[in-house]
Amino acid sequence: MKAVYIEAHGGPEVLTYGERPEPEVQAGEVKIRVKATALNRLDLYTREGGRGLEKEFPPPLILGGDCAGEVVECADGVAGFKPGDRVVVNPRLSCMQCAPCLAGQDDLCRRSRFLGSAIDGSYAEFISVPAANAHLLADSVSFEQAAAAPTTYLPVWNMLVRRLQLKAWQTVLVLSASAGVGTAAIQVAKDVIGATVIATTSSPEKAAKATALGADVVINYTDEDIRERVREITGGAGVDCVVDHVGADFFAPAFASLRTGGRYGICGATTGLRTELHLGLLFSQQKEIYGAFMGTKEDMREIVEMLNRGIVKPVVDRTFPLAEAAAAHAAMEATSFFGKLILTQ
Ligand SMILES: [Zn+2]
Structure with a gap:
């Protein structure tokens, strides 16, 4: 063959x-x-x-x-x-x-x-x-x-649906909207859960596509400060959840964008594997960090059910x-x- x-x-x-x-x-x-x-x-x-x-x-x-x-x-x-x-x-x-x-x-x-x-x-x-x-x-x-x-929706399902438990009345920050995981996270957060979605990307063209996909607000990180913009958008509170699949380059502003008691999910580190974590802010603000690596067979069954019903494309x-x-x-x-x-x- x-x-x-x-x-x-x-x-x-x-x-x-x-x-x-x-x-x-x-x-x-x-x-x-x-x-x-x-x-x-x-x-x-x-x-x-x-x-x-x-x-x-x-x-x-x-x-x-x-x-x-x-x-x-x-x-x-x-x-x-x-x-x-x-x-x-x-x-x-x-x-x-x-x-x-x-x-x-x-x-x-x-x-x-x-x-x-x-x-x-x-x-x-x-x-x-x-x-x-x-x-x-x-x-x-x-x-x-x-x-x-599979490889885009499984970690997103693992994080947003099963473990981070994002709700319709909550706000999620999705890093790097243009990658496969970014597009899947926007769709699951919006079309499955009904949450408010803030996405980041690097160009006006990609921002327009992220908006068309369902992002409520798109931050262009080449000329906007992610943390400052998230503060403005959420009235100073921060987001309930973060979906990170890019790692080192964006961890600091994304972690700082999380509200007290917020949940941070990470399923990839394409920009680098190592970063710094402020342990004082982790415990005093009672933030949670979740590592996700693909998902379970039941996650996959649910994802295919959703595809077959046309809920996301x-x-x-x-x-x-x-x-x-x-x-x-x-x-x-x-x-x-x-x-x-x-x-x-
Ligand atoms: Zn086994």
Whole structure:
């Protein structure tokens, strides 16, 4: 089958479009003809071999996790799927045997693995995944939109819906509105919860798109002070919740924008992993910080339910043919997009 794989770490030029063996269907799995796969930062980190993701080659590794497509084969005993079914894939495989997994807290599984990083992924014509990681899609959801959902909506759902418990009468600050997680956070906060959304971004063009998506106020951080603007907007109180997926560059103003007793969720650190925390303000203002890494299988089930009902539509910036994966990686590194970059076939 055709696939995009790496045989060494490096820049986009190490992405090779060529032939790889088709995956076999193992016990409990479904085999899927991939129609769309979404780029994630994890793909770039895996390609570069940074952030603890250095691998030994051979064998080559097929990148990609988030994907959607059609079931072509089911292992004996797999229930709930048949060839021709449209599905979206949760790219995080948990062991389903450890104590957290058995307790329904599979986002805490210590033996979890990512498609396209630990094992071959979805930049390919076919992929085989555990049936527990496939979810039936309504005909109204395009493969591109479905592929854009898992890695952006899972941490957002984990934070805003399950743990931070954002309410309709509260206000959330969403950092970096243009990235996949930013767009998902605006949509979940507005269209699912009905909260007031303050978003940050870097240009008037991106600000207009964030407003169209549902942000009530957009702060352009290139010429406005995030903390000062949040104070003005909230009458000095600060926001109830923060959704942070960018880390070091914005932690200080975002943490300072949180009200006393507010909740801070962080699910990524694309601008840097280390920052300073004022412990006095943490305890005296009784703020809470939550780390979120993807979500549970139940979170994913709820997200797909929401997609299938048309409550939110994931934002797709651009699609590229699978063969042009290197160009898509270069576009992601240039951060000149709003929403998700998708490979199609
Ligand atoms: Zn487990």
